[in-house]
Amino acid sequence: MEIWYAEIINIGNEILTGRTINTNASHIARRLTSLGYTVRRITVVRDEIEEIVSAFREAINRRPRIIISTGGLGPTYDDKTNEGLAKALNIELELNEIAYKMLLEKYSKLNIEITEERKKMAIMPKGSIPVENNAGVAPGILIVYQGITILATPGVPKEMEDVLENFIKKYLKDRPSVKYLETSFLLEGVMESTIAPYVKQLVKKYDLYIKTHPKGQELSKPILEIQIAGSSENEAEIKERIQKALEELKEIGVKLGGTIIQS
Amino acid sequence: MEIWYAEIINIGNEILTGRTINTNASHIARRLTSLGYTVRRITVVRDEIEEIVSAFREAINRRPRIIISTGGLGPTYDDKTNEGLAKALNIELELNEIAYKMLLEKYSKLNIEITEERKKMAIMPKGSIPVENNAGVAPGILIVYQGITILATPGVPKEMEDVLENFIKKYLKDRPSVKYLETSFLLEGVMESTIAPYVKQLVKKYDLYIKTHPKGQELSKPILEIQIAGSSENEAEIKERIQKALEELKEIGVKLGGTIIQS
Structure with a gap:
């Protein structure tokens, strides 16, 4: 690509x-x-x-x-x-x-x-x-x-x-043929540093861009907005890939003691 | 300086x-x-x-x-x-x-x-x-x-x-000795392109940074925020210089048919 x-x-x-x-x-x-x-x-x-x-x-x-x-x-x-x-x-x-x-x-x-x-x-x-x-x-x-x-x-x-x-x-006739998609959800109760190694694995596994945006307090009240984004020439393919990573990440978040407060 | x-x-x-x-x-x-x-x-x-x-x-x-x-x-x-x-x-x-x-x-x-x-x-x-x-x-x-x-x-x-x-x-012990000051006012009813040559003259005359920020509609309802800024090692001097330019600019604005709506 x-x-x-x-x-x-x-x-x-x-x-x-x-x-x-x-x-x-x-x-x-x-x-x-x-x-x-x-x-x-x-x-x-x-x-x-x-x-x-x-x-x-x-x-x-x-x-x-x-x-x-x-x-x-x-x-x-x-x-x-x-x-x-x-x-x-x-x-x-x-x-x-x-x-x-x-x-x-x-x-x-x-x-x-x-x-x-x-x-x-x-x-x-x-x-x-x-x-x-x-x-x-x-x-x-x-x-x-x-x-x-x-x-x-x-x-x-x-x-x-x-x-x-x-x-x-x-005037913009010549454009990239790739489709960019992104989604995100909010996870409460898991520190960024706790989920970091899992995110790293999933980035490799799915070849996606995954980023945790800290919204709360890392130590006392961690809230993370977790963003998953990717590009592909095939819209259906990238949609599915992001969806799979999203589900796996949510599962991990819950396993680590977190609550999904917005998805 | x-x-x-x-x-x-x-x-x-x-x-x-x-x-x-x-x-x-x-x-x-x-x-x-x-x-x-x-x-x-x-x-x-x-x-x-x-x-x-x-x-x-x-x-x-x-x-x-x-x-x-x-x-x-x-x-x-x-x-x-x-x-x-x-x-x-x-x-x-x-x-x-x-x-x-x-x-x-x-x-x-x-x-x-x-x-x-x-x-x-x-x-x-x-x-x-x-x-x-x-x-x-x-x-x-x-x-x-x-x-x-x-x-x-x-x-x-x-x-x-x-x-x-x-x-x-x-840690920041070593700092610039200059003082930066700025002020601004709102002028209604004068197009940016109308006041432009006067601004250019005043920039030279006072050695200041003067910028017109269009806030309304250049042609139908021009409103300009006019910003005057400058630096000097002498705070009193820069204050006075900015004040003089400000007064002269306001006079020009009114002469050009404008109204000062906020100063």
Whole structure:
């Protein structure tokens, strides 16, 4: 089974000062995972050209199938993703005519003139496809580089989500054929360190990803959320495999003195 | 003014599948920023030795003052941070006697035997200092490498916070002398693209970080949260500088037809 790797790059000082919680990364990660991708890395960098260039170049060097970035597409001085991306790819920037038309339409409807700051949102690396943003102004930037699909989305969550969905619907033709499924249950009264050796065995036995997430207190009141996940090209097969592991884990949990409090 | 860079590494598949929102990163970022550090990068990698090694090595190569990681310190098969960190630093692992004592005390109180899985939480790179975890079992791992302070904390948020605070209180003697301050206000009725050129000027004029965060709808109902932040070794000086920029920005906002709805 071939793994389709993905990477996420979030651009924005507000994430690095802790002012903004990076929900964009988790949204994109969930969406890509549901499509069968394996997100290998999330990188957050500041609104600086050289930081953006490094983040894209390093991601490209790891050869994922897809890279999705957020942030830095707006009209302000610190929106530098188009420039950073162009430099990372060594491709010139140009005024993208289709993107410019998108902006003109949006602004002219409201009788607002196009200033340099607004025009900037249509400046993209040569060969880019602007992706519709129905929740805001700045279009996404889609470009395929050395076989890697790169999509830059805005940083405002609802705009990022809109651009991402438009991209998936309209442009993402080539997708992984694997199906990703996951399930979980809550086990009370068993310490993570007690069930750990059993989990290790089952991971090998079923070739699944099993993770215990401690929710209570390891020593005084252990509660574990036990997650079982896996991918396969055959949906029925992975469903059955997860189900079997789930049943065996629940049995083990009960044998170890635990109670299943939610399944 | 010397910049003290920091980096954050979060280890855990649950972040990369989007299952868990990375609040650990924002907590640490906020805390480090409040101490005067500049967080330069956040990197999220999977629970795989080679991924952990790469993340630490790449961060070290960027020569920050401090690197804080979360996750992978627990008793389960997929907790691999101690091993990854040791490999990244090319330092052998050993049973840390102080950490082992911490574990023994916690478990013996409850008459729980120490298994291999539990003992694993005391295995650290040679020369590490275990940092107390009063919210759970696994101690943090503190090690200074080539002048870079590296702290590995657990992934459970309350344990991470506890280890982080214990580290700051007890071990973080050498700190940046700069003071970081920030303020913000809400402006309604001015588009981000309209105020953008003024913001750009003020950033230069005051040498501050000013960022407009769109909260409404750029075209139909623009609301901007305008953030002004800066650092200085002189607290009074930075306070005054931010105050001046704030007043000038509010004036500009009103001149452009906006209303200050929250300050």
